[in-house]
Amino acid sequence: MARTVIGEAVVVREKYYWPDAQLNVWTIVMLATAGTILGISAQFMMIQNTMRLGTPWIFPYGVSVGAVAIIFILIMLILIAQRRLLPGVMLLFSFILLVLFVTGIIGTAMQLFGGPNINNQCNTYVFNMRFTGAGENSRNTLAWLQQQNICQCWQAMFAFWIIGTVFLVWMMVMASQVNQNQYE
Numbered sequence: 001m002a003r004t005v006i007g008e009a010v011v012v013r014e015k016y017y018w019p020d021a022q023l024n025v026w027t028i029v030m031l032a033t034a035g036t037i038l039g040i041s042a043q044f045m046m047i048q049n050t051m052r053l054g055t056p057w058i059f060p061y062g063v064s065v066g067a068v069a070i071i072f073i074l075i076m077l078i079l080i081a082q083r084r085l086l087p088g089v090m091l092l093f094s095f096i097l098l099v100l101f102v103t104g105i106i107g108t109a110m111q112l113f114g115g116p117n118i119n120n121q122c123n124t125y126v127f128n129m130r131f132t133g134a135g136e137n138s139r140n141t142l143a144w145l146q147q148q149n150i151c152q153c154w155q156a157m158f159a160f161w162i163i164g165t166v167f168l169v170w171m172m173v174m175a176s177q178v179n180q181n182q183y184e
Helices: 020-050 058-081 087-113 118-127 135-179
Strands: 002-006 009-013
Touching (some): 020 135, 087 135, 118 135
Antiparallel strands (some): 002 009
């Protein structure tokens, strides 16, 4: 601990030691997760707009949460560069993002596996009806490839909501261990 005397007040600054490798892996995976969720959600919003269909709430929500997560990670990187990354700040923001990510899991699962079941429609109309070839079949092949891409993007978005949730729990555990000085 570093002590600084200012007048009659004593300011105590405690140093926190973050595990570099774990923090780097966490940062890279979370940037990929947030970027993927943001990108897929934005692509789906564009598709819905182009087709003049209503936009389900999960798409703007995914764009918003992905952007908030990226901003949080950028702030974290700035704090790391200044050596001012506090475990309490990481715990708080990780918990907030955790709640947002769990909501994303639930919303995506409702769309993917609930009511008008997107997963069953993908299995029935896309994955079980393969088109190949060029020439006269090229239009059908291109349409099938786009449909397959949409189905796989739904699955990827659901998977990345889960990955983000797991990594946010990991950050909460890591931050609490750093707070207890278990990484010295």
